Amino acid sequence: MWRRGIAVGVTAVALFGLGGAFGAAPGAWQAEPAYAQGDPLVRSIEQAQARLRDVPGDWTTWAALGGAYVERARITGDPGYYTRADGALRESLRLHPAGPAADGTATGAGTGSGNHGALTGLGALANARHDFAQAERLARQAIAVNPFSADAYGVLTDALTQLGRPAEATEAAQRMLDLRPGLPALSRAAYDLEQHGRVDEARTLWTQALTTAIAPADLAFVHHQLGDLAWHGGDLVAARAAYQAGLAADAGYLPLRHGLARVDAASGRTAEALAGYAALTAALPTPSLLVEHALLLRSLGRAAEAEAQLTLAQAALDLLATGGGGDDLAAAELALARGDHATAVRLATAEWRRRKHTDVADTLAWALHQAGRSAEALPLAKGAAALGARSALYAYHLGMIELALGDWAAARRDLARSLDLNPHFSPVDAPAAARALASAGAR
The missing domain is CATH 1.25.40.10 (Tetratricopeptide repeat domain)
Incomplete structure (x- = not known):
């Protein structure tokens, strides 16, 4: 099948807040x-x-x-x-x-x-x-x-x-x-297709999943996935329509708000994007969202506000540790946002030893490149892209590493690919990709 x-x-x-431990004794409830x-x-x-x-x-x-x-x-x-x-x-x-x-x-x-x-x-x-x-x-x-x-x-x-x-x-x-063969299995299938670059098939499967989704939260989830597919393909109109359809099903599904905030930022609706990120990070201040909000603020020249978001991101990571969890990948991304490249390399390396996921390979490659170790970064960046995911960020990182190593033809190819996939993929990195591509094209 x-x-x-x-x-x-x-x-x-x-x-x-932790809200109180569950407690070993039966009946230790919390409303x-x-x-x-x-x-x-x-x-x-x-x-x-x-x-x-x-x-x-x-x-x-x-x-x-x-x-x-x-x-x-x-x-x-x-x-x-x-x-x-x-x-x-x-x-x-x-x-x-x-x-x-x-x-x-x-x-x-x-x-x-x-x-x-x-x-x-x-x-x-x-x-x-x-x-x-x-x-x-x-x-x-x-x-x-x-x-x-x-x-x-x-x-x-x-x-x-x-x-x-x-x-x-x-x-x-x-x-x-x-x-x-319900929504949980279909969602895993669709994600795998996307990771292998088979986006049209993934979209078909997510559309099929809409027919199995009945609860408002399930409908919102599937519309969110369809919106993300459109976003990663650079289609702002389709992305916005999918996110809005999801909110019509379940107005409380926060990832849809995240999608709209990204679309607003990419569409030049800066005030709406900032308001969306502020509301979203107040309701769900995860490390990744806080870093993303910080980068948007930094791109607008609001450095002090960006630093405040990064401080909150560190607090979120600390809180995760108190709950028995850990996320060295998110911690590495935070270190990169702060320009602490040595710490980013250390954290991403530790995560890479535990698991060989493409996101980890990409983050470690970028940290090594930022630390001046582009030759070590290149195999990891190529490995991140090898599975076939159509990721503008992966392509951008690979292109910048190739540029640093003097491989102009490869750099032009991969930087152009990043912008072809999604010219809005980051308020900081997308403009950097365009500048680097122009520089590589002049050589």
């Missing part, structure tokens, strides 16, 4: 904010909590609650949900400790009767915390208990993708699609 894989939507952590009470996910959390107050030994509901907390963390960016998810999932395993042994056989209650739900939830939590190797181990344990768990294959697909093992990720995603 389909032979492709996907990357994970890694949890981005915002500047929220959701009033604005979230109408959310179906919040209702499912409340129903699970009510069930566990009455039946605290219900290990399946503990596992479901833990999984819901992981999803809630993804949506809100609140790292406090990590702690609560971990507590709920481990309580489920305490009550029903059956699971696979290291050799893949099940222990406890016996093969096929283990607690695959809790193992899958812990795997999703590990992915969210960027511990992809642990996520792979947990997903494989869950699959050993229940070979028919589509959710476990989803966790495995995400982990393998981020670890830079696309062939294995493709196989896992295919198995997920075979087991349950």
